[in-house]
Amino acid sequence: MKQIFIILMLLSFAYVLEGNETVSPPLPLPLGVNPASVRPLVDLVDNHMQDQLLQRLNQTPLWKKLIREKKMTVGLVDLANPSEIRYAGVNGNEMIYAASLPKIAILLTAFHCFENRTLEQTPEVTRDLHLMIRASDNQAATRMIERLGMEQIQQVLTLNRYDFYDAARGGGLWVGKEYARTGRRLPEPIKGLSHAANASQVCRFYYQLAMGKLINRERSREMLEIMVNPGIEHKFVKTLKKTMPQALVFRKSGTWKTWHSDSVLVWGPEWRRYIAVALIDNPNGETILRKLIPELEAVLSETAAHRHAARRS
Numbered sequence: 001m002k003q004i005f006i007i008l009m010l011l012s013f014a015y016v017l018e019g020n021e022t023v024s025p026p027l028p029l030p031l032g033v034n035p036a037s038v039r040p041l042v043d044l045v046d047n048h049m050q051d052q053l054l055q056r057l058n059q060t061p062l063w064k065k066l067i068r069e070k071k072m073t074v075g076l077v078d079l080a081n082p083s084e085i086r087y088a089g090v091n092g093n094e095m096i097y098a099a100s101l102p103k104i105a106i107l108l109t110a111f112h113c114f115e116n117r118t119l120e121q122t123p124e125v126t127r128d129l130h131l132m133i134r135a136s137d138n139q140a141a142t143r144m145i146e147r148l149g150m151e152q153i154q155q156v157l158t159l160n161r162y163d164f165y166d167a168a169r170g171g172g173l174w175v176g177k178e179y180a181r182t183g184r185r186l187p188e189p190i191k192g193l194s195h196a197a198n199a200s201q202v203c204r205f206y207y208q209l210a211m212g213k214l215i216n217r218e219r220s221r222e223m224l225e226i227m228v229n230p231g232i233e234h235k236f237v238k239t240l241k242k243t244m245p246q247a248l249v250f251r252k253s254g255t256w257k258t259w260h261s262d263s264v265l266v267w268g269p270e271w272r273r274y275i276a277v278a279l280i281d282n283p284n285g286e287t288i289l290r291k292l293i294p295e296l297e298a299v300l301s302e303t304a305a306h307r308h309a310a311r312r313s
Contacts (some may be wrong), residue, residue, distance in 0.1 A: 016129045027228065028267055029250070030212030030220045031082050038056055039085075040096045041077070041204050042182070046086035049078065050305045053088045066282055070094050073264025076296055077207055077275035078303060079267075085207075086303065092200035093170025095191050096279040101255030101261045102195045104205055105164065105173040106144050107133060107226065109156045111219045119147060126144035133252060134231040138179035145178050150186050162214075164201050172201035195263065199277045206250070206265040206275040227265075235262040235289040236276060237256045243270045247279070269303040272297065 049237055053076060058064040066072035073091040110129060113119035125147070129138035147154070153175050157165040165172035167189045172186040174196045188196050208214040209224055227250040235253055247268030255263040261279040266272060276296050282290055 009136055009225075013159060025221075027221065027224055028249075029210050029224055029248075029265075030217055031210060032226040033211055034220075035080060035211065035213045035217070038208075038213050039205050041085075041200075044077075044085050044087045046078070046088055047077070048306055049086050049299060050088040051309065052299045052302055054090055056299055060291075061149070062282075062284075063288065066280065067091060071281040072288075073199040073277075073279045074292070074296075075203040075275070076299065077203050078271075078300055079210060079265075079273040079275065080271040080300070080304060087203065088299070089200055089203070092203075094120055095193060095196050095198050096191050096261070097189065097222075097256065097259045098197040098261045099256040099257050099259055100138075100141070100179070100195070101202065101252050101263060101279070102173050102197050102256035103132050103141050103179075103254075104202070104227075104252050105153055105157055105175050106141060107223055107269070108150065108162070108205070108214065109153045110122060110144060110192055110249070111223055112156050112162075113148065113152075113220055115152060115215055126183070127228055133226050134229070136232060136253070140223070141179040145175065150175060150177075150184070151257050154186070164205065170200070170293040171196065171198055173197050173205070178222050190252040197279060199279060202263045202277040203275050206263065206277075209250070210265060210275070215229055224265075235260065236264050237294050239261075239285050239290045240264070240266065243297075244272060247272060255286070258283050262289050271300055274300055292310060 018261050038283040057067060067090055070091055073094045073096055075089040075092055078086040107129060109266040115123045129139040130142050132144060159172055165174055171190045176186040176188055177183060177194040184192055187194055196209060209220050212220045214220045228248060233241060237251060240249055247266050250265040252263055263277040265275050278292055301309055
């Protein structure tokens, strides 16, 4: 079934790359903000939203246990008002094995190389990036790693302009092995993981994309176009398709054994504009992620009501 899906994806990408695609309406993102005015996400922590998030999560005994054992990490960014962006997280700097989620680091490195003209943006490379993100195809990801080199991916992640991995501040995004059964392994320094992430840095990735600050506005837009309308419907997306089918969803997830992760940038009506990230080490992680979205939206709704009441008082 997966092979048939990948073949259909390849045919559709080939059709697009030949210039035969139906013109899609422009994305509402990145936002039209001055990149110089974008504040670091760490400066946007909202204490009220933080309290609400932890309180909500702790109401479920299993989640409370996973949080206490640092086997569940969650990040939430409220984008409803671009001038009042708010961030909250639980175990936000805890590194967890993330399977395919760190493929977003490969995506960033590819576009960094496009911009610096060290990698040609060919139809074959573009097709692999689509397959890697939308279908989470491991062979496409491995081909991209071979083109870029793992050392270069790690160098890009640690550049000051991106700063997506810093061992002194909890780590971040890491790709230390091809997405194949065998091959060289370059584990990340903190926990020795091959493919890892923490919620705070994944939130930063989406935040900078939404602000048009990841490389530059045009490159942010191109990456968003690859991440929109995910091809796999499970975890966060399974719930979002039911509760908010009209919303735009930009997404990358990961699964391996007991490790389940998901990350979305949701652009829906009214206050339903947010970034949600969760990484979980538990056999029931898939179910937990489906149930997590309504709880995160409840936090956002309460935060919006609290903000409105504060303005009126």
